[in-house]
Amino acid sequence: MLKRRIIPCLDVKNGRVVKGVHFKGLRDAGDPIEAARAYDRQGADELCLLDITATTEGRETFVEIVRSVAPQIFCPLTVGGGIRREDDVRRLLNAGADKVAINSAAVSSPPLIERLAKRYGSQAIVVAVDVRRMPALPRDEEPLYEVVIHGGSRGTGLEALRWCEQVAELGAGEILLTSMDKDGTRDGYDLWITREVARRVNIPVIASGGVGSLEHIRQGLALGEGEADAALAASIFHFGLYTIAQTKQYLTERGIPVRPPEGRRAA
Amino acid sequence: MARELTLVDAGLGNLASVERALIQVGSSTIVTNDPDLVATSRIVVFPGQGAFGDHTDQLVDGAMGEALRMVIQRGDPFLGICIGMQMLFEGSEEGGGRKGLGILPGRCRRFPDNMTVEEGDKTRRLKIPHMGWNEVRPSNEHYYFVHSYYVDAANSDDVMWSATYGDIDFAAAVRHENIFGCQFHPEKSQQAGLRFLRAFLLGSRQ
Numbered sequence: 001m002l003k004r005r006i007i008p009c010l011d012v013k014n015g016r017v018v019k020g021v022h023f024k025g026l027r028d029a030g031d032p033i034e035a036a037r038a039y040d041r042q043g044a045d046e047l048c049l050l051d052i053t054a055t056t057e058g059r060e061t062f063v064e065i066v067r068s069v070a071p072q073i074f075c076p077l078t079v080g081g082g083i084r085r086e087d088d089v090r091r092l093l094n095a096g097a098d099k100v101a102i103n104s105a106a107v108s109s110p111p112l113i114e115r116l117a118k119r120y121g122s123q124a125i126v127v128a129v130d131v132r133r134m135p136a137l138p139r140d141e142e143p144l145y146e147v148v149i150h151g152g153s154r155g156t157g158l159e160a161l162r163w164c165e166q167v168a169e170l171g172a173g174e175i176l177l178t179s180m181d182k183d184g185t186r187d188g189y190d191l192w193i194t195r196e197v198a199r200r201v202n203i204p205v206i207a208s209g210g211v212g213s214l215e216h217i218r219q220g221l222a223l224g225e226g227e228a229d230a231a232l233a234a235s236i237f238h239f240g241l242y243t244i245a246q247t248k249q250y251l252t253e254r255g256i257p258v259r260p261p262e263g264r265r266a267a
Numbered sequence: 268m269a270r271e272l273t274l275v276d277a278g279l280g281n282l283a284s285v286e287r288a289l290i291q292v293g294s295s296t297i298v299t300n301d302p303d304l305v306a307t308s309r310i311v312v313f314p315g316q317g318a319f320g321d322h323t324d325q326l327v328d329g330a331m332g333e334a335l336r337m338v339i340q341r342g343d344p345f346l347g348i349c350i351g352m353q354m355l356f357e358g359s360e361e362g363g364g365r366k367g368l369g370i371l372p373g374r375c376r377r378f379p380d381n382m383t384v385e386e387g388d389k390t391r392r393l394k395i396p397h398m399g400w401n402e403v404r405p406s407n408e409h410y411y412f413v414h415s416y417y418v419d420a421a422n423s424d425d426v427m428w429s430a431t432y433g434d435i436d437f438a439a440a441v442r443h444e445n446i447f448g449c450q451f452h453p454e455k456s457q458q459a460g461l462r463f464l465r466a467f468l469l470g471s472r473q
Binding site: 075202 | 402
């Protein structure tokens with residue numbers, strides 16, 4: 001049976017992990033290479049590196065970071081942040097990323113998704129969709145969500161479910177769905193929009209934004225709750241609150257199918 | 268002692284991570300797109316991502332296809348990864364119906380849309396591609412898969428390991444004499460994947 005994936009996410013700025021990764025055995029909390037290696041050894045199912053640098057020089061640094069991280073890990077690597085052009089995607093894939101997540105660029109030019117999927121294969125193209133819940137109107141039966149860009153600072157006028165259907169039709173291989181209302185709150189994923197997107201599209205959905213406990217991860221993945229195919233989280237792993245193994249054990253005990261933690265056998 | 272191995276660069280995606288994993292398990296690796304070099308190799312690994320199409324037709328009909336068949340028929344150890352395994356078979360439904368190298372009997376078929384699976388008391392609809400970690404039988408190890416088409420082997424003896432997605436049991440790894448293939452990506456499957464590559468290398472020692 002296919003298992004749900006647990007994906008630690010490292011936010012990288014100017015070549016350093018933002019706020020750092022603080023768990024036992026790491027010498028440098030800000031070194032993305034060391035952190036990525038540690039998560040790979042712990043048995044993370046996949047890793048995500050997001051570039052939150054605003055400058056052009058920072059972007060160059062990020063490509064170098066990807067080039068250094070990729071040979072050190074033996075699990076899939078998804079990278080994203082600040083990707084504007086087709087050439088950025090090419091450079092990141094050449095640097096060793098398995099999947100590239102595009103966000104604003106897809107909103108401003110949806111045909112880009114199709115072009116990238118044709119060129120590199122759908123499996124390499126993730127569309128990151130950031131959403132915000134709209135204020136409820138009197139006769140709404142269901143909540144409405146708007147797609148937002150630039151870290152949530154700019155609305156797009158796109159309705160989230162329709163946009164997710166469209167990116168799947170255009171050939172995206174996966175959707176990384178982040179609730180900007182929940183991001184950073186540590187009070188759990190937005191389960192309503194996660195579930196609706198997961199049910200609407202025929203491609204995997206990664207839940208993101210708001211994890212503060214293992215129970216939140218369980219909710220994001222459970223049928224009838226978030227129904228996501230994968231759960232992305234940052235701070236609960238980085239602060240050493242839980243290891244990947246503890247997370248897997250918690251989920252297994254509660255009926256969520258996950259890959260068991262790796263044994264200690266040497267390769 | 269390092270085993271010298273030839274990694275075939277047939278333009279089917281990035282080989283860097285496969286090369287890195289092979290080095291990790293102790294092989295010395297030559298990467299080449301030269302059919303003559305492939306034809307004279309003693310151990311060949313043929314990886315691939317992407318899809319069957321015009322490109323794979325050209326490969327099958329061209330000098331590289333000839334070189335791969337030569338290595339296999341000579342009895343030298345051969346490992347096809349992902350599309351590289353699928354291409355060992357007769358053909359695929361992908362791309363309007365394409366041919367493979369035709370070394371093993373069987374064809375690649377697309378996973379049906381709208382498959383479901385029971386989970387507890389609920390039903391879950393399955394996505395395509397089959398992407399993520401799945402368990403193979405009989406070893407119960409997990410490997411990382413990404414594919415929309417699967418190998419339907421005509422000869423069940425060729426299937427070394429199988430896995431299940433929805434209603435479909437498919438070949439996760441095949442073996443026929445000197446020929447190995449894996450549908451999963453050993454280079455992305457952490458320790459389990461490295462063990463698989465190591466076993467291939469050890470098994471190919473003569």
